[in-house]
Amino acid sequence: MKIRQLQIHSFGKLKDREIILEDGINIVYGSNESGKSTMHAFIRAMLYGIQRQRGRAARNDTYSHYEPWENSSFFSGRMRFESGGKIFRLSRNFYKNDIKEELICETDGECLSIAQGDLEVLLGNVSESVFDNTISVEQLRSRTGDELDVQLRNFMANYEGSSDGELDIEKAKSILKAQKKEYEQKQRLELAKQETQKKQFTIKMEYVQEELQRIEEQIKQRKSEWLQCKSAKDETRHGKMTESDRQSAALQREIEKENLKREQLEDEQLRNGQSMQEGGKEVTKRSGRGSLIGAVAGILCFGLAVISLLSKFPGWITVVSTILGLVILGGLLLVRAVSRNNAGGVADESPNNQEEYPSDHQIDSDDEFAEQEETERQKEYKKHLRWKIEQLAEAQKEKTMQFENLQADYEEYCSIIREDDKNQVEIDSITMALDSIEEISSNMQKYWEKDLHQRISAIMQEITTGRYTGVEVADSRRIALHTKEQYVPLEQVSHGTIEQLYFSLRMAAAEYLCQEEAMPVLLDEVFAMYDEERIQAALKWLDEHKEQVLIFTCRKREMEIAEQMNLPAHKVLLY
């Protein structure tokens, strides 16, 4: 592609200009502020359009920079160029309210579509970024205040990783790492908050559990009280119990206790109360048997009283046997009433609680012969114990349920927070971004490294007329040059040499990135640091290798040297 003509209607400080460009070397000469950089920017804008930055960045973007102060609607231009032997006319209006673009092949009158990518093809698929990084060269300037060699080293490092000398990959990575760190910090805070919440759940659970333990303790205590009460009774009943009898009875009690505990935990069929009702019936039946025996005893006593009355026994015997008979009968009635109450109460109110206290079976078999000996107080106390144990068992059940509910709440909370970690999404995304940049960059680097260094060396050798024979890049941070005699680290060479190396790098990269189409080379004050000899070598190289070159300069040196060399250079004067 060769640029033939530029028509600038209004672009920055340039107005109503027509500039003709030729094959080979064009030297655009003008003093400072004459519009050389504007012309350079105009060519770029014609080729790629002006993309507006958005948001705050729009205030000093290219558009605002070159938008005319007056008559913004003339913010437009035209370019004629040659490609594949045909002439094309490219027109653009940059004005934001009236953006227009048009591409016409003047040779055959065909109207082409920029939107469909026709221009892209004519530009050999050289993107704006590649244009900026290869064929459009500005003087290597130190913007950060670094030395020029540092600047070049960075450029080269960036270049190799991204094909973009301006793009500092390390900086991008550190921005991402800082963002990631921020989210990790937020996540930690969030996690700490959640831990506090979890702690609140566990505190509640622990509290209920403590209560549960207390209740269990009380149940145990009541039960052992009940058993003591029973064994005391046993002893009075079987006054002459042998030691071995006593031991086996104690063992039996232990077993019963264990059984109770087990039943308490495992017995599930009792929930419908059926078994309890059966138990209740048994109570009635058994106390029935007790009463039968009592009745017999009562009748016997009564008989004794009648006999004593009839056969003139002393009066006190009659009185004693009568009272005995009445006491037994009274006791009998009381026992019946109690056992009915128990049976009824258990069956009606809490049919599930049989397992909570010693079974009725035990009570009744014990009661069988002991009834008469047991005082009212003892019975009341036992009744109270039974009731107390029932109450406790009920409380135990409720607490257990409460504990399980809390546990379920806790688990629900944990699952909600697991699903809801928004910070993790951000962290994952940033990690993915970092990994991708790393991967793409190292792929690009691999692609470069093989040939780029060799090509830079070759160009460098040509434009230094053999003074430097090679460029060595150990890693992108350590660059050195070879002369025939010695090895010179980059930081020891002159500014001019660094500029030459930079130029070589650009031209080498251009050969790789702009292979499809020979593009014009735009050099903006690139030779400012060159001595005469170097300029000669550079012009010679450009003349031999490039089809069209635009050299923007504020000195006459380039023109003079070209004349001395008899190079056919076209001069463009800007005022």
Place this chain on the structure above:
Amino acid sequence: MKFIHTGDIHLGANPDAGFPWSEERTKEIWDSFRGLIEVVRQEGIDLLLIAGDFFHRQPLMRELKEINYLFSMIPDTQIVLMAGNHDYLQPDSYYTRFPWNDNVFGMWEESCQEVYLSEIHTWVYGFSYYEREITRRKYAQVKSNGKPGIHILLAHGGDEKHIPMAKEELLRGGFDYVALGHIHRPGIIVKDRIAYCGALEPLDRNDVGAHGYIKGNYGQEGVSIEFIPFARRSYVPLNIIVEPDTTQFSLEEQIKAKIRQTGKDNLYYITIQGMRDPDIIFMPEYLSDLGNITGVEDNSKPDYDIEKMKESYRGSLIGNYIGHFESDDTPTGKKALYYGLHALLEAKR
């Protein structure tokens, strides 16, 4: 015959655990149910149907005492209960053992039972959950007995793991009305015939929209129902659209205004959408203080013209980077694209 159909009250739930309003919500759920009983009393409702998940977990004895007390305040109302998947009948559930008032009927059987309420000439059918999940289509076989009177099915479930059902199956049962529970969002499945009452109070941020109960009447023309909003608060999804000139402050003002407009007691989930200035990253943690905010999701995109950028940066890292994410449509991938792009452009300035 006037009836109220409610369910999914989830007494005892503590919604949004960890948020400042959580405990208050636990109390509000109870208060709301108490309020409903008051409505029943004032309006002289004949039948109160509670379609499962009355409690969030296993009810405790003391809780049932409270409930039974409330039920004793409406002695002229017949109340029919069932256990749902949350408060399913465990072996020692207090539901079955509790000495309920005479006006309370629990459908505590595992297979379908019917109860006849002679005062209102109504048959109610139903059964309870005995486990958390039931995948059998248990309602497909349930039919009304065809005797004279009003026939109502009280049912709970409707998703894959909780008795899947189809409206055709329910319609075949020959009921005058099917009172459904389990789905928290109220919805009328077949007009005046089958409906979800929805949760009385919304329970988490998925329970958006109005919540309340269904009021029904059986008259000359059969059943007619209407949804009555009753919940004290709503979960409101707040979609905020940002533009490239939106800043953190203007975003906050925008949210404040919306909350003022929609009610400050409501619970908001903020989703940020639209195109933002690429240099601005919103700080969701500062938005949480603007009201009852249950969460913030920033889905805004930096205002990049990705297509254009891909073209301009073709052949360089940025171009390749955009290309790398082109086919990645996952949320993480999209976010990664923007994070990376922002950092790369920032590193170029």
